[in-house]
Structure formats: structure tokens, C-alpha cells
Amino acid sequence: MSTPISARPPASTRKQTLTTIVLALIILVPCLLGFGNKFKEFILLFRGDVDGVFAITPIMNYLLASLGFFCLFLWAILQGMFRDLEQPKKTMLENERMLDDED
Amino acid sequence: MSADVERERPRHEDLVDERLVSWYFLAALGYMFISMLGGFLMGFQLIRHNPLRGIELLSPGRWRMIHTNAIAYGFLANAFLGALHWAVPRLALRPVLDRRLSYFIFGAWQVVVLSTAVGIMLGQAQGLEWGETPVWIDPLALAGLLLVAINFLAPIVRLRGPMYVTLWYFTAAFIWTFLTYAMGNFIPQYFVSGTSAGAVGGLFIHDLVGLFVTPLGWGLMYYFVPIMLKKPVWSHGLSLVGFWGLAFFYPLTGIHHFLYTPIPMFLQYGAVISTIAVEMVVTTVLINFFVTLRGATGALTNNLPIRWFYTGMVFYGLTCLQCAFQTTLTFQALIHFTDWVVGHAHMVMFGVFSMWLLGTMTYLFPRLLKTDWYSRTLCEWHYWLSALGIGLMSADLIVAGPFQGYFWASLLPWDVSVDFSIPFWAVRLVAGTMMFTGLLVFLTNLALTWAQARRAEEPAVLAAAA
Numbered sequence: 001m002s003t004p005i006s007a008r009p010p011a012s013t014r015k016q017t018l019t020t021i022v023l024a025l026i027i028l029v030p031c032l033l034g035f036g037n038k039f040k041e042f043i044l045l046f047r048g049d050v051d052g053v054f055a056i057t058p059i060m061n062y063l064l065a066s067l068g069f070f071c072l073f074l075w076a077i078l079q080g081m082f083r084d085l086e087q088p089k090k091t092m093l094e095n096e097r098m099l100d101d102e103d
Numbered sequence: 104m105s106a107d108v109e110r111e112r113p114r115h116e117d118l119v120d121e122r123l124v125s126w127y128f129l130a131a132l133g134y135m136f137i138s139m140l141g142g143f144l145m146g147f148q149l150i151r152h153n154p155l156r157g158i159e160l161l162s163p164g165r166w167r168m169i170h171t172n173a174i175a176y177g178f179l180a181n182a183f184l185g186a187l188h189w190a191v192p193r194l195a196l197r198p199v200l201d202r203r204l205s206y207f208i209f210g211a212w213q214v215v216v217l218s219t220a221v222g223i224m225l226g227q228a229q230g231l232e233w234g235e236t237p238v239w240i241d242p243l244a245l246a247g248l249l250l251v252a253i254n255f256l257a258p259i260v261r262l263r264g265p266m267y268v269t270l271w272y273f274t275a276a277f278i279w280t281f282l283t284y285a286m287g288n289f290i291p292q293y294f295v296s297g298t299s300a301g302a303v304g305g306l307f308i309h310d311l312v313g314l315f316v317t318p319l320g321w322g323l324m325y326y327f328v329p330i331m332l333k334k335p336v337w338s339h340g341l342s343l344v345g346f347w348g349l350a351f352f353y354p355l356t357g358i359h360h361f362l363y364t365p366i367p368m369f370l371q372y373g374a375v376i377s378t379i380a381v382e383m384v385v386t387t388v389l390i391n392f393f394v395t396l397r398g399a400t401g402a403l404t405n406n407l408p409i410r411w412f413y414t415g416m417v418f419y420g421l422t423c424l425q426c427a428f429q430t431t432l433t434f435q436a437l438i439h440f441t442d443w444v445v446g447h448a449h450m451v452m453f454g455v456f457s458m459w460l461l462g463t464m465t466y467l468f469p470r471l472l473k474t475d476w477y478s479r480t481l482c483e484w485h486y487w488l489s490a491l492g493i494g495l496m497s498a499d500l501i502v503a504g505p506f507q508g509y510f511w512a513s514l515l516p517w518d519v520s521v522d523f524s525i526p527f528w529a530v531r532l533v534a535g536t537m538m539f540t541g542l543l544v545f546l547t548n549l550a551l552t553w554a555q556a557r558r559a560e561e562p563a564v565l566a567a568a569a
Contacts, residue, residue, distance in 0.1 A: 020340045027348055027383045034376035035355075041369040059370070061286060061306060062355045069275070069350045081265050085343065088267040089335035092194065096330055099115045099193055 118192035123205055125471050127185025128464055130213060132546060134177025135457070137220075139539045141170035146532035150525055160224050168223045168235045174452055175233055175311070176244075177216045182460040183319045184212070184251070187273065189467060190326050191255050194270055200257035208250050215244045232308050234287045241288045248284055252277035268342040272322030275350060279314035283307060298365045302358060309357035313381075316456050318349065321388065323463060324412060328392065331409050331466065332402055337394040341387050348384030352377045359430045362439075378430045385423045392416055407482055411462025414490050418454030418497075422447060425501070437512070442527065443504025450497040453489075453538065461489065461545070468549060474559055477551035481544050488541030496534035503527035 042059060076082065147154055148163050155161040188205065192198050199205055215236075222228065222237035229235050236244060256277055259270055287307025291300035325342060329335050336342055358366060358374035392413075396402070402409040425447050428434050438444065465482060469475050476482050503524055510520035 016338045016340065020338060020344060023341065023383070023387050024344050027344070027352075027380055027387075031352060031376065031380040034380075035373065038369045038373040038376070042367075061303070065279075065282065065354045066351055068278075069347075073347065073350075082343070084265055085340035086335075086338070088265045089329065089339040092267045092269075092326075093329060093333075093335055095196060096193065099113070099118070 113196045115193070118196070118198050119189055120202055120205065121471050123202075123209060124185045124188050124467065126209060127181050127188065128468070128471075130209075131178045131181035131185065131460070132464075132542075132549070134173045134181060134216065135542060136546070138170050138173035138178060139535075139542055141166045141173070143532075143535055143539050145170065146528070146535045149528040150532060165224055165226075165228075168228055169220050171233060172219055172223065172235060173216070174457075175316075176219065176236075179316055179452075179456060179460065180212065180216075182464070183316070183323075184209075186323055186460065186463050186467070187255060187319070190269065190323065191273060192258060194267060194326065195258035195262055197258035197261060200254045204250060204254050208247060208254065211243070211247050211250075215240055215247055218243075229288065229292065231287060231291060231304055233311055234304075234307060236288065238288075238292060241284075241292075245281065245284055245288070248281045252281055267325070268336075268339060268346055269322040269326040271343070271346045272318040272325070275346070276315060276318035276322065279310070279318065283310045283314050287311070301361060301364065302366050302370070305360045306354070306357035309360060310354060312451060313349070313353040313356065316452075317353075318346075320415075320456050320459050321345070323459060324392065324416070327408065327463060327466065328395065328412055331406055332395065332399045334395065334399065337391050337397075341391045345384055345388040345391070348380070348387070352380040352384060356381055359426075359435075362430070362432055362435045375430045375432075378426060382423055382427055385419070389416060389420050407479075407486060408462040408466035411458050411465060411486060414486075415455045415458035415462070418450050418458065418493070421497075422451045422455060425450075437508035438504045439508075441504035441507040441511075442500040442524070443508075446497045446500030446504065449500070450493065454493045454497060458489070458493075461485070468552065472552055472556040474552060474556040476548060477555050478548055481548035481551075485541045485545040485548065488537045488544065492534045492537030492541060495537070496531055499527055499530040499534060 039059075144154055145163060145166055153163065155163075155166070188199065218240050219236045222240060223235055227237040227239075229238055229241075256274065259266075259274055262270070286303060287310075290303050291307075295303060325336060355377040356374055358370050359378050362371050362375075364371075393416075396413065403413060404410070425443075429438065429443075429447070465476075465485075507520050507524060510523060511517075
């Protein structure tokens, strides 16, 4: 019988971690700046022009959906969902092997 | 979770209702046949040979809506539900909430899809792209989506500890699909109008792709690809960047369909920026899958489902590249309303998600029927006709689009642009014929495989009876 996947050395390398962080920063920083800037423009428009109010609908849709997922994100952090980022991929394959062996 | 596994030792047959998975797949293929037949007939109409001329119930305007709705809610939804009934219980190691509820949802969903088709043919379509479902069906459809979420979330929420990325995608999809459907079908109909309704409509159309089919599609890829390659995905951390990136950036992208409209420019620019953010997220996902393939590229030739999956990923990359062009204001001014967009939509719906689901079926049908495919050659024909067909159709329409845009910008009579487009539409018909033939080949192979499975079963049944 082959060695269980979980018994092998961790697959996560320094290079992988670095790549993940760099890509996350490349995505997050410009987008947060862009969104923040446009949201500021929205507030200014809202204060100065009553007709601009109709733009609230898509913005509110977005903010409500994002708020829900931000809460989910915080809950996931508190639950330790991101404590061992690479373990779930190994567990998944182990479970699949177990189910197919039972077959 | 491992302690639970040791205690319970779940078995596949206790987790997965294979008969229901088969039913969903067969229903999906039935709707795909209807949708592609509609597209095939519409192809003749475009080259001025409408075979259904004079039949009001089957007029091109109605058939077009049936074509799009049958693919979105008939094929994609049924095929996804079938695949979910396989993947979710095996990932969560727990069955869905209630098998009777699963069968009820199956029946109810077919009623929703067929009622939509009948409603559209009778002229009751709602005035919203991909939300044409008649208003009296909307509450039923929404209730169905709620039941789907409850049925599948029940085993997922009982999990403890870090969750595999597929389940993150599925969890989000159940919530997003419900919210997106409610937003698109109820807010413009009952609560807002004018530009505001237009803005919500833009969010709905795009979110239906990005928050319904995209998370389910990528979730399935993160599940099936490692299983077939027999190696884990390269970086689970990077896959989570992809998921959370989609969660936070995608919902605002929809307004990029409404550039140059009265919607405030800061919202339009916001949509462009979030679209660029999604492009970056998509890049991380594609990098992850293609690095996972490293050392196993032979699977692209030997393993047919893997070939379907990675072809879909290539098309996904291409559609996102298109998006990057489409969201620039100058390019949008040229290609809006042209066949470029039609090519883009076909590449997304068939080239990506249908390819993934047909690959899933190619993998699962032999397991469901407990026999190999009747003919590997027919499977190959199905793949090549589909892949080359959608490649040709997309390329043809994407090339035609800018030409049409320049014709319109030159203020020549409309007819000139139509006459110019006829050869492109003839090529489109050839491509559609290839794809439709591919489906017919697949259905034939499936019928022969089913007959083969029945023949293999007979001696066992007779022996048991004796």
C-alpha cells in the first residue's frame, strides 16, 4: 500500500507562498485604491446631485453582497479555515481514494 | 474530520444517488439537443432560408430566447445539479439533506424549464436578457433555488476544519445564484425602472455567468482535475486567492455592458477597474491549473475528460482576454451590438462551461453505467467536432464584429452591413452544424453504451434469479 498523502512532507514551498502573496498584492492594492477613489466620487455626486441617487441601487447590491462575503471571510479566519492552506487538497484526494477502494 | 471518517467509513453508494445523477445528465442532454436544434435552425434564418417561416409560435425571436434559456437553465443547470449530486456528498463525506427532496427538486426544475419554454412561445417573456422566464414562474424558480441551496449546504455546513476550495466555490454559488436570480427578476420588474433597472439588468446578465456558472464550473474543475491527474492542485492557497478575488471583484463588473449609457461614469469606470481585477484573478486560477498539469501533459492525449477540461480552460483564458478589450471605452464603441459579442457569449457558454460539463459526463457516464464507452472513437469525434466547431464559430463571429462596427460607424445603409455579414453567418452555420453533429455522435455513443451495459447486466440478473 502506498504512503498516505498526509504523511509526506508538506508540498507548500517558500516559492509558492511568495507567489501567492505577490499575486494577492498585485490584485488587491490597485483595486482597493480604484474602488475607494470611485466610491469617494459617488459620495460627492450623491451630495451634490439628487439625480445621482439612482446609482445607489447597483452600489447597494454590490456592498450588501460584499459585506456578506466579508463577514464570511472573517468567520472563516476565526474558524481556522486558513490555518493550513495546503492540507485540504491532500485530504480531498485521500477521501476519494478511500471511497473508490470501498467500491 | 478524519476521526469522523474512521468512525463512519462512508461508502459511495450511501453518499451518491447514481440514478439521480444519470437523470440530471439525460435531462441536460435533452435540453442541449433542443437548444442546439434551435440554434441550427436560426443559423438558416440568418442566411435568409428560415425553415420555420410563417409559424408564429416558432418565430426567430421566440426561438432565440428558447435557445439561450434551454442552455442556461436546461442544460447547464441540470448538468451542474447532476455533477453536484456526485461531488458534494463525496467531498463532504455526507449525503445531501434528503434524497426525496432531491427527486422533488429534479421534477420541479423540469417543470420550471418547460414552463419557461411554453411561456416564451406564448409570448409571455419578461423583458430581461436571460431573465425572460415569465413572471409567474419566477417565484417557483426562486423557491427551487432555495431548496437546492438547503439540500446541498446541509452536508457542507456540518464540516469542521479547513474546507477544500471546491466547497467554497459551491457554497458561494448556492447563495449567489439565489440572490442574483432574485435581483434580476424582481428588482427591475417591481421596484425600480429606467436607467436604474438597466444597471440592475447589466449586473444580472453578467452575474448569472460569473456568480452562477463560474463558481460551479471552477469548483468542478478543482474537484475532477486532481482526481484524474492523481495529484493535488499545485497551490491550494492560490486557489483560495482566486475564490475570494471572484467574491469581492466580480459583483461590480456587470455595468461594463452599459458603457456610454446614462449610468454615471464613475460606476462605468468602477466596472472597468473591477473587470481588470477579475482578469488578474483569472490569471492566478489558470496559472494554478497549468502548473498542476506539469509532468502530466500526456493526459491531454490519453485522458479525454482532461482534454475537455483544459480545452475549456484555454477558451476561458481567451474569453477573459476578450473582456479586457471589451471593457476599454474605445473598443466598446466599435464592437457593441456586433457579432463580436455573440462570438464571446458562445465561447463562454459552449467553449468553457459546456466543454467542462461534457468532459464531466464523459468521465462519469462509464462509472454510472458500470461499463466503458461503447466507442472511444465516437468520443474522440464528439470532442473534435465540438472543439473545432466552437473554435471556428467564435473566430468567425469575433472577426465579423469589428467589420460590422466600422460599417455602422461609416453611416452606410444598414443593408450593406447585413450583405457583408452573410458569408460570416454561412461559416457560423457550418460551425454550428459541426457542434450539433458532435452532440448527435455523443448521444448515439451514449445509447450504445447504455445498451452494452444492459447486455452486461443480463447474465448477472439471470444468475441471481436462478
